[in-house]
Amino acid sequence: MDALLRKKYTYEISSSPEWVKENMEKLFRTKWYELSKRLSGEVNSDGSFTYQANFFAPFVSSPTFARFAYLKGKIFEKDADASKVEVVLSPNLVMVCLVYLLPLISINILFGDNSLMGQENGRQNNIIVLVVMVLAIFAITQIACYLLRMSFERTIRKLNEPHRKTYM
Numbered sequence: 001m002d003a004l005l006r007k008k009y010t011y012e013i014s015s016s017p018e019w020v021k022e023n024m025e026k027l028f029r030t031k032w033y034e035l036s037k038r039l040s041g042e043v044n045s046d047g048s049f050t051y052q053a054n055f056f057a058p059f060v061s062s063p064t065f066a067r068f069a070y071l072k073g074k075i076f077e078k079d080a081d082a083s084k085v086e087v088v089l090s091p092n093l094v095m096v097c098l099v100y101l102l103p104l105i106s107i108n109i110l111f112g113d114n115s116l117m118g119q120e121n122g123r124q125n126n127i128i129v130l131v132v133m134v135l136a137i138f139a140i141t142q143i144a145c146y147l148l149r150m151s152f153e154r155t156i157r158k159l160n161e162p163h164r165k166t167y168m
Contacts, residue, residue: 005099005141006090009149011156013083017075020083021047023159024075047075051087051155053148068092068144071152085156089149091141098137106130 001007013020021043028041041051051071073087109126 004096006088009087011085013160015083016081017047017077017083020075020159024049049073051152053151068141069148071148089145091145095137095141099134102130102134
């Protein structure tokens with residue numbers, strides 16, 4: 001994990017990169033009632049892709065605010081019949097900025113100005129409120145990243161299953 005709370009993962013798929021790319025494109029082109037607009041993404045011609053979950057899409061009109069995490073990756077050829085997918089999972093930068101900004105505000109309250117939340121509150125109360133807010137935002141960000149990673153890993157598992165043929 002780096003300073004922007006990004007994490008890197010690598011997955012191996014026992015299929016060609018072209019097949020993986022085709023099936024990921026099919027996943028992103030599914031009908032709205034099959035995917036319920038909770039997942040979105042796009043695959044570029046060079047094998048790079050984005051994958052994101054819209055956790056609050058039914059409740060928020062703008063999908064930008066409904067995204068807590070993003071997954072960007074690229075499909076590489078490992079062997080003749082195998083692919084490697086490298087992804088970077090990163091939270092929304094607004095959430096990361098809040099995680100770093102709120103402790104600075106609490107330091108300001110502790111050593112300086114106490115007028116942020118009203119003069120009648122004590123410094124300890126203001127710091128406790130900000131610490132709880134930081135922990136809540138950090139937890140929401142980490143949970144959103146975890147859920148997006150699990151969703152992507154389910155997709156990878158589906159792609160990694162042996163190709164089934166139907167015989168009549």
